[in-house]
Amino acid sequence: xxxxxDIKKIYATGDIQVVxxxxxxxxxxxxxxxxxxxxxxxxxxxxMNILGCLDTPTAGQYFLDGTDVSKASGNxxxxxxxxxxxxxxxxxxxxxxxxxxxxxxxxxxxAGLGAKERKERALLALESVGLAKRxxxxxxxxxxxxxxxxxxxxxxxxxxxxxxxxxxxxxxxxRSSEEVMAIFQRVHEDGNTILIVTHEPDIAEYTRxxxxxRDGHIEGDERVQNPRKxxxxxxxxxxxxx
Amino acid sequence: MNFLxxxxxxxxxxxxxxxxxMLTMLGIIIGVGAVIAMxxxxxxxxxxxxxxxQGLGSNLLIVSPGQSNSGGVxxxxxxxxxxxxxxxxxxxxxxxxxxxxxxxxxxxxxxxxGSGNTSTNVTGTTAEYAEIRNVNVERGHFLTQQDxxxxxxxxxxxxxxxxxxxxxxxxxxxxxTIKLNNVPFQVVGVTASQGSSGVMNNDDxxxxxxxxxxxxxxxNKYLRQVFVEAASADMMQTAQEEITTALQKAHHIRAxxxxxxxxxxxxxxxxxxxxxxxTMTMLLGGIAAISLLVGGxxxxxxxxxxxxxxxxxxxxxxxxxxxxxxxxxxFLIEAVVLSILGGGIGIAFGWxxxxxxxxxxxxxxxxxxSSVLMAFGFSxxxxxxxxxxxxxxxxxxxxxxxxxYE
Ligand SMILES: Nc1ncnc2c1ncn2[C@@H]1O[C@H](COP(=O)(O)OP(=O)(O)OP(=O)(O)O)[C@@H](O)[C@H]1O
Ligand SMILES: [Mg+2]
Numbered sequence: 001x002x003x004x005x006d007i008k009k010i011y012a013t014g015d016i017q018v019v020x021x022x023x024x025x026x027x028x029x030x031x032x033x034x035x036x037x038x039x040x041x042x043x044x045x046x047x048m049n050i051l052g053c054l055d056t057p058t059a060g061q062y063f064l065d066g067t068d069v070s071k072a073s074g075n076x077x078x079x080x081x082x083x084x085x086x087x088x089x090x091x092x093x094x095x096x097x098x099x100x101x102x103x104x105x106x107x108x109x110x111a112g113l114g115a116k117e118r119k120e121r122a123l124l125a126l127e128s129v130g131l132a133k134r135x136x137x138x139x140x141x142x143x144x145x146x147x148x149x150x151x152x153x154x155x156x157x158x159x160x161x162x163x164x165x166x167x168x169x170x171x172x173x174x175r176s177s178e179e180v181m182a183i184f185q186r187v188h189e190d191g192n193t194i195l196i197v198t199h200e201p202d203i204a205e206y207t208r209x210x211x212x213x214r215d216g217h218i219e220g221d222e223r224v225q226n227p228r229k230x231x232x233x234x235x236x237x238x239x240x241x242x
Numbered sequence: 243m244n245f246l247x248x249x250x251x252x253x254x255x256x257x258x259x260x261x262x263x264m265l266t267m268l269g270i271i272i273g274v275g276a277v278i279a280m281x282x283x284x285x286x287x288x289x290x291x292x293x294x295x296q297g298l299g300s301n302l303l304i305v306s307p308g309q310s311n312s313g314g315v316x317x318x319x320x321x322x323x324x325x326x327x328x329x330x331x332x333x334x335x336x337x338x339x340x341x342x343x344x345x346x347x348x349x350x351x352x353x354x355x356g357s358g359n360t361s362t363n364v365t366g367t368t369a370e371y372a373e374i375r376n377v378n379v380e381r382g383h384f385l386t387q388q389d390x391x392x393x394x395x396x397x398x399x400x401x402x403x404x405x406x407x408x409x410x411x412x413x414x415x416x417x418x419t420i421k422l423n424n425v426p427f428q429v430v431g432v433t434a435s436q437g438s439s440g441v442m443n444n445d446d447x448x449x450x451x452x453x454x455x456x457x458x459x460x461x462n463k464y465l466r467q468v469f470v471e472a473a474s475a476d477m478m479q480t481a482q483e484e485i486t487t488a489l490q491k492a493h494h495i496r497a498x499x500x501x502x503x504x505x506x507x508x509x510x511x512x513x514x515x516x517x518x519x520x521t522m523t524m525l526l527g528g529i530a531a532i533s534l535l536v537g538g539x540x541x542x543x544x545x546x547x548x549x550x551x552x553x554x555x556x557x558x559x560x561x562x563x564x565x566x567x568x569x570x571x572x573f574l575i576e577a578v579v580l581s582i583l584g585g586g587i588g589i590a591f592g593w594x595x596x597x598x599x600x601x602x603x604x605x606x607x608x609x610x611x612s613s614v615l616m617a618f619g620f621s622x623x624x625x626x627x628x629x630x631x632x633x634x635x636x637x638x639x640x641x642x643x644x645x646x647y648e
Contacts, residue, residue: 049642052561054641055642075565075566078560078564081561081641082563083563093554093558093561093645095555095558095559097258098254106559109247109251110559110563110565112244158563
């Protein structure tokens with residue numbers, strides 16, 4: 001599914017060169033659930049952005065689902081981002097002043113789907129993250145955990161090949177974190193490929209494989225012996241208005 | 243993404259920022275409104291002047307005392323005392339192109355009837371005046387040849403004078419005696435209303451025999467103007483030449499010396515006045531067009547700010563699969579919608595403005611289809627021209643850079 005060969009990312013700020021990724025080789029197969037850990041500044045986000053086709057590597061090769069992404073044009077990258085990748089950010093990155101439903105519909109809009117199908121699929125995706133009763137709320141009317149679930153619904157709605165999440169629980173309390181991880185576990189059980197970046201060992205234990213970063217290198221790569229099961233059900237919605 | 247979807251996305255963004263959208267449109271609204279109103283008022287003024295000049299009479303030539311400057315426009319003419327009643331038969335006999343001749347001498351007088359009291363302009367003339375200047379008499383009759391020959395103290399009043407004197411323009415005034423500068427005159431007729439056009443009120447006039455006017459009111463023998471009707475429109479030029487020759491002979495003007503009279507031709511006046519109003523219209527329209535340009539720059543300015551401000555939004559859209567072209571069309575459509583909407587509102591305001599000014603100045607300020615289309619096309623073009631730059635800037639953004647933007 002994902003094949004990285006000697007990926008390098010070097011930032012040149014003025015005279016100083018910052019090596020964010022110093023040659024990363026990584027293979028992630030279809031259906032894997034991987035967490036990426038490592039100290040701050042070790043290059044985790046840099047790699048996720050490259051995996052998500054938001055950024056391009058300075059050197060190296062990246063094959064996603066069989067296509068050489070390093071050779072794709074800006075337009076092709078946009079199509080890949082739209083159809084193959086679902087990206088979840090630490091800071092949610094929802095459009096403000098736009099309802100949950102419209103936010104989730106957005107990737108389908110750029111995919112060229114009709115209004116009716118967009119709405120149906122977005123509603124399904126929101127339902128699957130337990131937000132059926134919050135579809136007409138704007139981001140600022142939602143809690144952090146709910147916003148992140150909207151963002152996850154937006155990532156899932158195009159049924160992408162891989163889901164990438166950069167510290168999806170970084171801004172959430174432990175209860176919301178568990179809800180989010182429960183969703184990821186369920187999505188994984190449905191056969192999706194998921195990579196998440198996290199600082200918290202607890203969170204990593206919900207996944208099946210941990211890749212450790214240090215100074216732009218992969219330092220360790222291990223299976224999780226006894227993956228924890230996140231509480232499957234989502235908080236009861238009280239007094240919600242749809 | 244198709245056009246309709248892009249349009250919807252753009253409209254939503256504009257709606258989310260109502261105040262700013264309104265302020266952005268303001269420049270275009272004022273610009274388009276000004277262009278429309280200025281052109282409409284200019285056209286109205288031009289039409290009004292044309293009808294005024296045509297209302298002077300048909301195939302009209304006006305002989306004035308004093309020298310004319312070149313081009314046929316009256317310069318300082320009219321002040322000199324070179325035209326007299328004796329010239330009249332000579333002009334009449336100048337040639338076959340001359341059909342009718344009427345003199346005119348004017349004076350502002352105080353008019354009194356009973357307790358009614360007004361001041362107006364008295365024109366001393368002859369019976370031919372009515373035909374030459376298209377004056378119709380509603381009641382009574384116009385001045386006659388006998389009135390002129392006998393220096394009769396008779397007067398024909400305009401309806402406005404009657405109204406000012408007696409409180410109603412239909413009041414029975416025929417046969418009554420009014421006083422012009424304390425000289426009693428008997429009213430023999432009331433002219434039909436010609437309506438006032440622009441600053442000139444054709445109804446606020448009194449006609450008396452030229453002989454009486456010179457003797458009793460003005461106190462000299464000179465004429466202010468001589469109106470000549472040419473036999474036909476084609477004969478205007480011939481008539482002008484014939485009169486020139488006749489008057490040069492009568493006034494003993496040797497070849498090469500300047501004439502002591504000038505002849506204006508209705509067509510010349512019309513052309514000159516139309517040229518003036520056209521220039522004015524273009525000038526006003528041009529100034530208004532500059533404000534339209536400023537409005538366009540305003541749109542570009544706001545759109546640039548908007549692009550910077552919404553960098554993060556652009557980043558998010560790109561991260562979930564928006565192509566450069568999607569972002570480009572969104573911002574371009576926003577700019578075009580702003581300018582077209584502004585143009586539409588501007589047309590409404592321009593229409594309103596030209597109507598109000600038209601009413602105030604008694605002009606028929608007609609909004610032309612071409613000026614509406616032009617303003618509309620112009621504002622759409624402004625939206626595209628000034629929207630392209632910010633939209634391209636937005637479309638060219640790097641997704642990760644845009645997402646990092648704080
Ligand atoms: N746009 C940039 N310009 C210059 N240097 C950058 C840029 N982005 C990242 N870096 C540098 O690259 C290195 C890796 O950064 P990265 O964000 O990938 O770290 P990280 O592992 O995600 O850290 P954290 O856990 O704090 O999120 C850091 O040293 C950082 O300073
Ligand atoms: Mg990071």
